[in-house]
Amino acid sequence: MNWKWIIFHLKLCLLFGGLSIHVNAQQRCISNEMMEKSLNKNPSLKAQRHIWVQQLAEGSEHSFHERANIIIPVVVHVVFFNEEQNISDEQIQSQIDRLNQDFSASNADLENVPNLFKPLIANTGIQFCLANRDPNGNPASGIVRTPTSLDRIGTRSGSGGRRNVFYEDLEGSEIWDSEKYLNIYVCDLGDIGGYASAPFTAIPQEDAVVINFKYFGINNHPQFGLGRVCTHEVGHFFDLNHIWGSKTDCGDDDEIVDTPRQMGPYFGCPGHPQSSCGSEDLFMNYMDYVDDSCMMMFTGGQKLRMLSALSSPRYMLLNATICNNPDTAMLESGVTIFPNPVNNGPLIVQSNDRNNLIQSWELYAVNGKLISSSSSKDTFIAAIEIAHLPSSFYILHIKTIQSSSVHKILKSN
Numbered sequence: 001m002n003w004k005w006i007i008f009h010l011k012l013c014l015l016f017g018g019l020s021i022h023v024n025a026q027q028r029c030i031s032n033e034m035m036e037k038s039l040n041k042n043p044s045l046k047a048q049r050h051i052w053v054q055q056l057a058e059g060s061e062h063s064f065h066e067r068a069n070i071i072i073p074v075v076v077h078v079v080f081f082n083e084e085q086n087i088s089d090e091q092i093q094s095q096i097d098r099l100n101q102d103f104s105a106s107n108a109d110l111e112n113v114p115n116l117f118k119p120l121i122a123n124t125g126i127q128f129c130l131a132n133r134d135p136n137g138n139p140a141s142g143i144v145r146t147p148t149s150l151d152r153i154g155t156r157s158g159s160g161g162r163r164n165v166f167y168e169d170l171e172g173s174e175i176w177d178s179e180k181y182l183n184i185y186v187c188d189l190g191d192i193g194g195y196a197s198a199p200f201t202a203i204p205q206e207d208a209v210v211i212n213f214k215y216f217g218i219n220n221h222p223q224f225g226l227g228r229v230c231t232h233e234v235g236h237f238f239d240l241n242h243i244w245g246s247k248t249d250c251g252d253d254d255e256i257v258d259t260p261r262q263m264g265p266y267f268g269c270p271g272h273p274q275s276s277c278g279s280e281d282l283f284m285n286y287m288d289y290v291d292d293s294c295m296m297m298f299t300g301g302q303k304l305r306m307l308s309a310l311s312s313p314r315y316m317l318l319n320a321t322i323c324n325n326p327d328t329a330m331l332e333s334g335v336t337i338f339p340n341p342v343n344n345g346p347l348i349v350q351s352n353d354r355n356n357l358i359q360s361w362e363l364y365a366v367n368g369k370l371i372s373s374s375s376s377k378d379t380f381i382a383a384i385e386i387a388h389l390p391s392s393f394y395i396l397h398i399k400t401i402q403s404s405s406v407h408k409i410l411k412s413n
């Protein structure tokens with residue numbers, strides 16, 4: 001056995017083998033590797049992802065929908081090998097609180113952002129809650145606890161590359177409808193911090209965020225004790241790239257206009273300023289690799305990218321009535337939409353209740369671009385012209401006096 005053979009074998013292991021077995025050093029995030037694996041295994045996903053990225057490039061950022069209150073229903077799956085991994089409800093709630101602070105720019109350490117970058121700080125308008133309804137509509141805590149006899153279950157794959165943690169028959173926990181819930185898995189990932197799937201990079205059964213139990217919520221880890229491994233991974237889930245892009249050179253970036261080009265990741269807690277690619281680096285961004293205490297902001301450009309993911313591929317998450325208390329959770333959208341699929345239209349939206357009038361509607365293309373919106377308020381019935389539009393899926397947002405809802409419309413010729 002010579003060195004060349006060993007290196008070749010090691011590369012093969014990294015390409016085709018288990019996730020972490022051959023990687024000893026601590027890795028903050030393996031999202032890119034996991035997404036690439038998944039896309040290579042699923043050509044149809046790869047095609048969808050390609051179309052989405054193209055549409056995103058063609059769409060105008062300014063047309064992306066901004067809403068005051070986006071509340072994402074979360075289910076936390078704790079898959080535990082021992083009691084240490086079976087983290088408490090309080091620990092889980094501390095992570096939800098952390099997400100809510102970080103995504104609304106209400107985190108106390110925001111003052112540490114250098115003056116140069118303060119104008120870039122964004123409140124994304126995205127908030128999170130533990131879902132109080134399960135997929136069958138039954139009351140739930142939003143926390144699912146599953147014991148497993150497999151150590152490091154988060155690093156294991158079964159036959160066909162199915163990742164154990166997502167499947168009951170592989171001693172994991174079945175995902176809740178990933179179009180309607182943000183599924184966060186907490187389990188033993190060995191030395192890996194976590195990973196997540198961006199839109200169209202994982203099959204629905206595995207479309208989730210996975211976090212090492214050691215770093216979830218407020219904990220006593222010296223580097224990753226503030227719950228920001230999860231903030232970072234949820235950023236990936238809403239289509240954010242690492243701040244330096246996917247390659248460590250200046251030719252590649254994160255496709256976000258307001259983040260400076262950066263050579264590669266920063267680690268630990270560097271002092272400002274640090275420069276690469278001809279400008280000062282935004283290493284205190286959640287999408288870098290610095291310690292939890294040294295990352296503290298998203299930018300306006302990142303916010304738009306996340307909202308575009310929420311306007312289109314992840315639009316079902318906007319129907320977040322399962323976040324509210326059970327009474328309001330039972331509220332229907334309050335409208336009837338017909339016909340759907342629709343040919344040349346118009347598409348009709350009708351209120352189900354004369355006391356719950358339609359206040360506004362907005363029709364979006366799947367790339368998040370606004371196509372048309374209502375001009376009159378408080379109507380019982382609205383007709384939306386769609387004859388001029390090409391055959392495709394569209395996303396319709398409707399606001400009535402009592403509720404808001406999001407609907408997928410199919411235009412077919």
Ligand SMILES: [Zn+2]
Binds near residue numbers: 029242
């Ligand atoms: Zn990452």
